[in-house]
Amino acid sequence: xxxxxxxxxxxxxxxxxxxxxxxxxxxxxxxxxxxxxxxxxxxxxxxxxxxxxxxxxxxxxxxxxxxxxxxxxxxxxxxxxxxxxxxxxxxxxxxxxxxxxxxxxxxxxxxxxxxxxxxxxxxxxxxxxxxxxxxxxxxxxxxx
Numbered sequence: 132x133x134x135x136x137x138x139x140x141x142x143x144x145x146x147x148x149x150x151x152x153x154x155x156x157x158x159x160x161x162x163x164x165x166x167x168x169x170x171x172x173x174x175x176x177x178x179x180x181x182x183x184x185x186x187x188x189x190x191x192x193x194x195x196x197x198x199x200x201x202x203x204x205x206x207x208x209x210x211x212x213x214x215x216x217x218x219x220x221x222x223x224x225x226x227x228x229x230x231x232x233x234x235x236x237x238x239x240x241x242x243x244x245x246x247x248x249x250x251x252x253x254x255x256x257x258x259x260x261x262x263x264x265x266x267x268x269x270x271x272x273x274x275x
Contacts, residue, residue, distance in 0.1 A: 132190065132225055134225045136187060136197075144177050144181060147210060151173050151212075158267075159243070180198065187222070195214050195217065205237040205272070209240065211226075211227075231256070231273060237274045259273075
């Protein structure tokens with residue numbers, strides 16, 4: 132399995148947005164948070180930071196997207212999506228390992244507390260609890 136990254140294009144923005152909406156609909160408490168406001172924020176983020184997004188390719192087939200960038204003192208993984216038809220095939224694991232090997236800086240990410248599959252996946256790859264953001268989200272961090 133060969134994982135490669137290419138800069139995401141403007142044409143990828145809608146697919147990334149749809150994957151974001153799918154994740155939010157599954158894990159966010161929309162009785163508390165305004166869904167339209169959340170979607171507006173994601174569109175704003177995509178329009179301002181699309182240059183930091185990557186399309187993920189496995190053996191030359193597009194299999195997902197990741198927003199991987201440097202913040203103040205670490206790298207951050209945001210909007211990490213593997214397309215449904217490629218899940219549970221090792222694509223996410225190989226992608227994450229490639230991202231981890233690309234930097235000596237700590238890597239942080241936000242995760243919904245009720246997304247137990249994602250939490251288990253990240254913990255298996257060496258991420259540890261860093262802090263609670265609120266009752267629904269927390270930050271995990273990987274350090275070499």
